[in-house]
Amino acid sequence: MSKTGLFGRLWGKADGRRAAQPDEPVAAEADLDVQSIPESGPPGGAAEQAVVAEESEPAGKAGWLAKLKAGLSKSSSRLTQGITTLFTKRKLDDEALEELEELLITADLGVATAGRVTARLAKTRFGQDVEPAEVKAALADEVADILEPVAKPLEPDVSRRPHVVLVVGVNGSGKTTTIGKLAKHYRDRGLSVLLAAGDTFRAAAVEQLNVWGERTGCPVIARDTGADAAGLAFDALAEAKRRGDDLLFIDTAGRLQNKSDLMAELQKVVRVIRKQDPTAPHDVLLVLDATVGQNAHSQVEVFKDMVDVTGLILTKLDGTARGGVLVALAETFGLPVHAIGVGEKADDLRPFEARAFARSLVGLD
Amino acid sequence: MFESLSQRLSKVFDKLTGRGALSEADVAEALREVRVALLEADVALAVVKDFVARVKERAVGQEVIKSVTPGQMVVKIVHDELIATLGTEGAELNLNAVPPVAILMVGLQGSGKTTTSGKLAVRLKADRKKVLLASLDVYRPAAQRQLEILAEQAGVGSLPVVMGEMPVAIARRAMEMGRREGYDAVILDTAGRLHIDQELMAEVAQVRDAVAPTETLLVTDAMTGQDAVTLAREFNEKVGVTGIVLTRVDGDARGGAALSMRAVTGRPIKFLGMGEKLDALEVFHPDRIAGRILGMGDVVSLVEKAMATIEQDEAERLAKRIEKGKFDLDDMLSQFRQVEKMGDLKGILGMLPGIGKMAAQLKDAKIDNKMLGRQKAIILSMTKVERRNPDLIKASRKKRIAAGSGTSVQDVNKLLKQHQQMADMMKKVGKLGQKGLMRHGLGGLLPPGLGNRFGR
Numbered sequence: 001m002s003k004t005g006l007f008g009r010l011w012g013k014a015d016g017r018r019a020a021q022p023d024e025p026v027a028a029e030a031d032l033d034v035q036s037i038p039e040s041g042p043p044g045g046a047a048e049q050a051v052v053a054e055e056s057e058p059a060g061k062a063g064w065l066a067k068l069k070a071g072l073s074k075s076s077s078r079l080t081q082g083i084t085t086l087f088t089k090r091k092l093d094d095e096a097l098e099e100l101e102e103l104l105i106t107a108d109l110g111v112a113t114a115g116r117v118t119a120r121l122a123k124t125r126f127g128q129d130v131e132p133a134e135v136k137a138a139l140a141d142e143v144a145d146i147l148e149p150v151a152k153p154l155e156p157d158v159s160r161r162p163h164v165v166l167v168v169g170v171n172g173s174g175k176t177t178t179i180g181k182l183a184k185h186y187r188d189r190g191l192s193v194l195l196a197a198g199d200t201f202r203a204a205a206v207e208q209l210n211v212w213g214e215r216t217g218c219p220v221i222a223r224d225t226g227a228d229a230a231g232l233a234f235d236a237l238a239e240a241k242r243r244g245d246d247l248l249f250i251d252t253a254g255r256l257q258n259k260s261d262l263m264a265e266l267q268k269v270v271r272v273i274r275k276q277d278p279t280a281p282h283d284v285l286l287v288l289d290a291t292v293g294q295n296a297h298s299q300v301e302v303f304k305d306m307v308d309v310t311g312l313i314l315t316k317l318d319g320t321a322r323g324g325v326l327v328a329l330a331e332t333f334g335l336p337v338h339a340i341g342v343g344e345k346a347d348d349l350r351p352f353e354a355r356a357f358a359r360s361l362v363g364l365d
Numbered sequence: 366m367f368e369s370l371s372q373r374l375s376k377v378f379d380k381l382t383g384r385g386a387l388s389e390a391d392v393a394e395a396l397r398e399v400r401v402a403l404l405e406a407d408v409a410l411a412v413v414k415d416f417v418a419r420v421k422e423r424a425v426g427q428e429v430i431k432s433v434t435p436g437q438m439v440v441k442i443v444h445d446e447l448i449a450t451l452g453t454e455g456a457e458l459n460l461n462a463v464p465p466v467a468i469l470m471v472g473l474q475g476s477g478k479t480t481t482s483g484k485l486a487v488r489l490k491a492d493r494k495k496v497l498l499a500s501l502d503v504y505r506p507a508a509q510r511q512l513e514i515l516a517e518q519a520g521v522g523s524l525p526v527v528m529g530e531m532p533v534a535i536a537r538r539a540m541e542m543g544r545r546e547g548y549d550a551v552i553l554d555t556a557g558r559l560h561i562d563q564e565l566m567a568e569v570a571q572v573r574d575a576v577a578p579t580e581t582l583l584v585t586d587a588m589t590g591q592d593a594v595t596l597a598r599e600f601n602e603k604v605g606v607t608g609i610v611l612t613r614v615d616g617d618a619r620g621g622a623a624l625s626m627r628a629v630t631g632r633p634i635k636f637l638g639m640g641e642k643l644d645a646l647e648v649f650h651p652d653r654i655a656g657r658i659l660g661m662g663d664v665v666s667l668v669e670k671a672m673a674t675i676e677q678d679e680a681e682r683l684a685k686r687i688e689k690g691k692f693d694l695d696d697m698l699s700q701f702r703q704v705e706k707m708g709d710l711k712g713i714l715g716m717l718p719g720i721g722k723m724a725a726q727l728k729d730a731k732i733d734n735k736m737l738g739r740q741k742a743i744i745l746s747m748t749k750v751e752r753r754n755p756d757l758i759k760a761s762r763k764k765r766i767a768a769g770s771g772t773s774v775q776d777v778n779k780l781l782k783q784h785q786q787m788a789d790m791m792k793k794v795g796k797l798g799q800k801g802l803m804r805h806g807l808g809g810l811l812p813p814g815l816g817n818r819f820g821r
Binding site for chain 1: 404406409410474475476477504505506507508510513560561586588590591595596599613615616617618619621641
């Protein structure tokens, strides 16, 4: 295929200046959001309201739904454009499938997973004349089938008093922000939450969690930078027990999974917590950045191996990254995906919904 | 970071090299595998396609057919194109302006801007520049405090924080302070922002207009996937990027983002973030990285690293002994100590040519720096006479040595065998001399099954 083919058009459109077709809006992002929401949202007016409400920082159901869609459709708008240009009613032949596969690759699904998903699509529809919407729906179904089993919310067992949640991940994936959001979520549900500022390495990480503690009204157990993280976790658990808190979130310093000494340190945190409560930590959440590519496999593999990760949270889905690697991760590891992060504010955490994620990934809804 | 990509590629190239003639189909097959390897390394699809097309054009053309070793030729073409994609030369930081020179750091949330700002300050300070750090991040909790602490650690100036001040005003105040107090450079660390966030992108553009930076560095995570192209392009169009800093290169990501961003923006990659400490910032050398990607090793970096850490006298003493074909256990011990000083063993081995293929083996062998410690302990548990004359060491001595070093007789045997192999090798080197070493490369010296031998 020549360079000026699909990808010439695709990339051309993506950078918004060489838009080939006059009916494509140049600054597509904003328009697409608004277009896409009414199509799918709850009947007519409500969706519109939601869009308006989104701008004025709303509370309540319609608000978050709109925001989720806005966030996700940003992630998928480029993919959508791609598929739409591809299939204005044409035969699903080898070439079309290859292009479809490549589009999935650009969403970070990875070569193997993208190949499998398109192969399954080909099984049922090869050679048929297909319309864009139909292909999208079928593609979303394939992706959703993979994701459905892993979409499970985090359900703390408050009878444990406390239910201990350890939050781990590489540097800059968004652990501290995610803890702030989780704290808000469970505080709003009326649970008492304690936070442990276990990132004793990075400068000002403790202060950062302290701010989140203030914002959410949760006490924070902290020590100075440089203190022993395991000792802090131990004390935090003792304090949570004494106070009878429902939930304890333990923040940890970001670490690259190939640093064996830092991973050993994390194992020590777990060991030390178990001295007080052999069943703890009850959940170990690995926080992944949606912009991450195939390295996510290595992250999940190593963290799971080292500290028995029980679930994933995908952050920064409000950008153009689509987090498609999650599909590949679901295939390989089957770890629950508890929530997604779609912004920097305290309520920018959403439950992970397989169908919605899949449909958004391919540009529906 | 590039190890696994280099493993993949060297497998592909193994099939090509050593063959007399290559058909077009052979090349096409190899290039398909190159394509998958690059995609799995997170190189953006558009960049991969372009890359493969260019290689193909050259590979099926005259160049290969006329060549005596067509396989080698293909490898060379891939290598050349990799370098062309990564940029031909390393680019220095541009400080050619009336001081204080403004350096603007931009990027997504969590890409490592603040840490990189601190590292850059340390680097400039080492070049005898007076550096001021200023945080424009008024959004993330405690971000300004983080930079303040880093400034303290780096021993450079820090702009006092005024609560509630907006980024453009902070930037102006920083430049003002820079002028007033005679700073050479002012590093402006901005808040992480999404490239599609119109408002925040406009804000950083305003900052740029206010301070006219000579460098606007886009800081990105080496683990970034396909989105790297989008974000690099957007930042470049909206803010104007002069260079790229790739962070977390010390992770195991394959780092394809480096290729993508360079290809899309045409801006050079200037630095690599190699760790959490403030001195862990390296200048980017495209040719060396390309070599590492292809499993050709990065001998230049290795030699530089060795030069920086190995004591000259000790090395010369050792070289003389090797020339004479002598290599006893004391020499081995001193070698262990030198290696230890150079840092992580895996990192060093990664720089050796031909090691890429062995990486899997090495992983299984669980090479770590503790192993060196144990081996040192074994040698240290020997008497001086034993160290000079290992042949003395028989069963009962072995038992004593094992007990003394807290290891087993098997471990002692393993070490002795290893020493024997090394001594043999040293003899070879002695005979080859300097010229021979150059001709055969370091790879020629590595005995087969290196991984196993190190393993326990």
